[in-house]
Amino acid sequence: MKLLVWHWGRRGGGPLFTLRLAAALGDIPGLNVRLSLAGGAEILAGAAAPLCGWREPTYDNALGYAVQRLTGPLVRGRVTRRLMEDRPDFAICAMPALLDPRMTMALRRAGIPYAMVVHDAAAHPGEALNFRIMGQWRQQRDARVLFALTRHVEDALRRQGFGGPGQRVVKLWHPPISLGAMAPVMAHGGPPRLLYFGRLLPYKGLDLLAEAMERIAPDVPLQLRVCGDGPDSPGLKRLRAMPGVRVEQRWVGEEEVPALLAWADAVVLPYQEASQSGVAALAIAAGRYVLATEVGGLPEQLAGVPGASLCAPTAAAIARGLIQLTVDLAGAAMLAGGRGPVDASADWAAMAQTMLAALKPL
Template sequence: MLVWQWGRRGAGPRFAACLAEALRDRPGLAVTLSLCRDAEIMTGADPPRCEMPVSTYRDMGSLLLRLATAPFALPFLLARLWPIRPDLAICAMPGPLDLLMAAALRLLGARLVVVVHEAEAHPGDGFPMQMALQRALCRRVDGLAALSSHVAAQLRRQRLVSRRRRLIRLAHPPFAFTLPATPAGRPAGPPRLLFFGRLLPYKGLDLLAEAIAALPPETAIAVRVVGHGPACPALAALAACRGVTVENRWVPESEIGSLLEWSNAVILPYREASQSGVAAAAMAAGRPIIATRVGGLREQLSGAGQAVLCDPDPASLARGIMLWLETPTQCLAREDAGEAWRQAAAALMLGIRAALPARPAAGRMMRKLPALRLRGGRHRAP
């Protein structure tokens, strides 16, 4: 089996690494992980086991060059894949170069599954042609794994689900980041609320600013808004709120654990969402979550302890913050992320076995070719 994800930043490489590690724990599976050689997770202190690192792109210019020269790269990719010859390949999160990988895997007779995190682009998110390339990839695979009912419904509306291309349901397991050791006795101060992630309009930054401004004047709270995004009026409004600190910067993976350790709770005031990698990290860290009930968040947080779900409007969000403040500010027991990923891997394999058709005859023949040798005028298996 091959698991691949060629992104450099964000949740995609971590999702692929966690999935590959969980699949390796299943008996009878030989799993190869392919990540971008320059992925942030590969350059950290504890990089994942990656048997097939690849060089992809560093910026938009190099990406366009890669896309233009993709046909010439196909033979070299086939040479990398030939020793593996996977029966099954899983794209852990679609990216711009995945059509090249899909073409190579099809020539080797592998069956393909794509894990779809987002079926529609969010405002200001992604890269040009992202969804067009993703839909083209989805039309060339055998199965689509959706991370929420919200995404599954969108895939059906896009007519990407059919009798030939089945839908597989998969929940997003928690992301476990290493949290620094908590010093004896937390420093005195108000309860700490964290917003973390890309600072984009659909994340509800304006809702958060209005909700905090609507809190009673005597409310004591410390809020950190940490992430990277363009300057906008909502960020300026947040920076002007009492008790709020805005840190507009890219946060390396090595710092995420420290942010979660600082917080007493995590807030997701999104206007729209399919599911959330930040929520997955907060759940693994045992942090209560305040979130709007939009997209797939309600489903993802249905089993989260002390989750407060709000409507996507400032008044409801302010009430949710107050409800959390009135609850004792204690962190929950951390989830066993490893076990959650193993359960997700088991569910994924069951779904794949039920959904994927039998291998076409051409694929079976292609996979047998490297095992045949010409001896005395006859093909004989070694």
């Protein structure tokens, strides 16, 4: 059986998730898996770039995107010819991206069915991606299988009318994403280090995090690092003014992420809404503690995970959770070695088998 696994986004967690998924499927005997990523994907830069047989030219900026959309009909012919040459039995979109219609229209023209991994069933509050979600809805409508990463997303898809005759909605999960070896928590010998990492958008709860930090007594030993790309906000300004808080308002490149996680002892997710979290998947694999709010699919993703705790999405509850984290991390420092990275390969292998079982009868 020949599979094509694609994602044409350049930055963020999409290329890494796609690479891990393609590798897990490729380890199944009898499967021939081809990987397609955006030619400008960060993960393909440098000498350690993974093998990728199909690097699709995409865009670097808004003007480049407009040009790609204008030349779409010409490009689709090239993509169709490539599909006809490779002739996969099935294609899987590992994460939606803006130029996916180029692939899905070519797949329909070539008579090749496709499935989609659905990370979000709707735009989050404050996101300027409603147009993208609308395009994603059209792609989901024509997919033979929709793979949801949490029950939260699965339920939303079914409420939207997906999963009718000729289409399946199958619930998966988000496996941990390992970035290699790193020192165990508290190996640095200083006060606990807490990390907020990701997009700096309103629904991510930066205002809640700022208020929570203001509730914590100054003698509680902790360092907080806030790192990510996004617009300025009142919550971010309050955090920037606090002692013991370091704010890095910038894009974090792919090559920087392992060192960022290695610096941290715990990752804080003060979200007001979430489908699931790629940052949590990285933190779990790295053996870092996690404090997250009980919203969306986070309770399901973190259920039973050692070192993970949940709290209500309020400043008071987050403050209590942060204080408890410092206690837990101080205890971890007294243990021999503390917690370190975990092996996530079995989790990815199990998910790949579940996906294959959903595809085979089709």
